[in-house]
Amino acid sequence: MTKRILVVDDEPAVTRMVKLNLERTGDFIVKTENQGSQAVAAAREFQPDVTLLxxxxPDMGGEEVATLLQEDETLSRIKIIFMTAIV
Known part of the structure; x- marks a missing residue:
């Protein structure tokens, strides 16, 4: 069964790389979003199984996006995996 993944990151190169690598497996359909403020709308439209966040x-942090997703009845079932480049 193909899983739907929403990848949200403000760096287009990152979302493109993640999308290409996941879709290459044939197991995932991937949608990308490069603005945190648009992530909830993208999730409503795409209905992902998992969000990589x-x-x-700069516009809306991942914690705020996650809170909005969890507070929405239609989106609260979506699993969230946080990503960061901070070392």
Whole structure:
């Protein structure tokens, strides 16, 4: 069964790389979003099984996006995995 993954990161190169690598497996359909503020709308439209969510984005941080997803009845079932490049 093909899983749907929403990748949210403010760096287009990161979302493109993740999308290409996941779709190459044939197991995933991937949608990308590069603005945290648009992530909830993208999730409503795409209805992903999992969201890969960048922690730090300039317009809306990952924690805030995650809170909005969890507070929405239609989106609260979506699993969230946080990503960060902070070392």
């Amino acid at each position: 960048d922690v730090m984005m």
